[in-house]
Amino acid sequence: VNILEFIYEGIRLNNQERDLAIPCEPETPLYGPEADVDSLGLVTILAQVEMRLAEHGHNVNLADDGAVEEVPWRTVTTLREYIERRLG
Amino acid sequence: MGDGAMTTLTGKYVRLRPMTADDAEMCLRWRQSPRAVLLQRGAQTIEEQREWFERQSAADYNWIIEVLPGTPVGMLGLQDISPQHLHAESSHFLIGEEEATKGLPVGAEAMYLLYEFAFLKLGLHRVWGRVASDNVQMVRWHQYIGKVVEGTLKEHFFINGHWQDACVMGMLAERYFAVARPKLQSLVRSAR
Numbered sequence: 001v002n003i004l005e006f007i008y009e010g011i012r013l014n015n016q017e018r019d020l021a022i023p024c025e026p027e028t029p030l031y032g033p034e035a036d037v038d039s040l041g042l043v044t045i046l047a048q049v050e051m052r053l054a055e056h057g058h059n060v061n062l063a064d065d066g067a068v069e070e071v072p073w074r075t076v077t078t079l080r081e082y083i084e085r086r087l088g
Numbered sequence: 089m090g091d092g093a094m095t096t097l098t099g100k101y102v103r104l105r106p107m108t109a110d111d112a113e114m115c116l117r118w119r120q121s122p123r124a125v126l127l128q129r130g131a132q133t134i135e136e137q138r139e140w141f142e143r144q145s146a147a148d149y150n151w152i153i154e155v156l157p158g159t160p161v162g163m164l165g166l167q168d169i170s171p172q173h174l175h176a177e178s179s180h181f182l183i184g185e186e187e188a189t190k191g192l193p194v195g196a197e198a199m200y201l202l203y204e205f206a207f208l209k210l211g212l213h214r215v216w217g218r219v220a221s222d223n224v225q226m227v228r229w230h231q232y233i234g235k236v237v238e239g240t241l242k243e244h245f246f247i248n249g250h251w252q253d254a255c256v257m258g259m260l261a262e263r264y265f266a267v268a269r270p271k272l273q274s275l276v277r278s279a280r
Binding site: 031032035039047063 | 122183186189190191192193194195196197224225226228229231232233270271274275278279
């Protein structure tokens with residue numbers, strides 16, 4: 001499962017739908033003061049990742065209570081690491 | 089029910105404050121922005137925008153979304169509230185100032201405040217809404233939060249030069265508390 005590519009697919013989808021140019025790079029901020037993504041864009045990315053994970057047999061709800069403690073979507077890398085932990 | 093001109097809802101990042109006639113120029117600018125191209129046709133002049141506001145029922149809630157401490161960035165409404173059937177339509181959800189919302193959970197917290205008000209304060213059983221079928225991102229956003237696509241009104245809107253279906257989406261109170269509320273709280277609380 002190529003989690004990083006799934007996240008990049010979500011970023012590209014959000015860029016396409018919102019006419020943005022957010023880079024597909026490991027350190028790209030996804031949420032918080034440094035990010036160019038709002039909550040509409042973040043949901044686009046999370047929904048795309050969850051859909052692709054489900055296609056590979058992993059049904060994960062990324063925006064659940066566990067996410068509050070970890071703030072996993074600060075950057076592309078922290079989101080990837082969070083998903084890897086969730087998948088075990 | 090029915091103090092729409094007085095109700096202010098305040099969250100961690102966002103405040104929903106009552107829209108006034110003085111907001112007409114700002115709302116018109118938002119309605120004419122590229123991001124609003126998939127919304128229903130709105131007012132074309134400030135006078136029409138003011139007239140629209142004057143036509144709103146006192147029982148409806150029309151809010152300006154502000155980023156705290158007080159920057160207006162968008163609008164949101166709750167209308168056609170039925171005391172008998174305990175349902176209402178969420179409407180004209182629009183973020184007009186994208187730059188001011190980057191990195192912030194503005195959309196998520198605005199909808200959270202609306203749902204909390206609708207289900208806890210007003211005691212509603214169901215909140216529903218209509219989204220133009222071309223507005224794929226908004227349909228996906230509501231679905232992700234927990235709204236359910238309940239049906240389609242065929243060619244209900246004429247927007248952006250062609251007929252579009254209205255995607256009818258609904259949220260029951262039970263589903264809100266079980267599914268949507270934790271997601272919205274997660275998106276809001278993890279922003280900073």
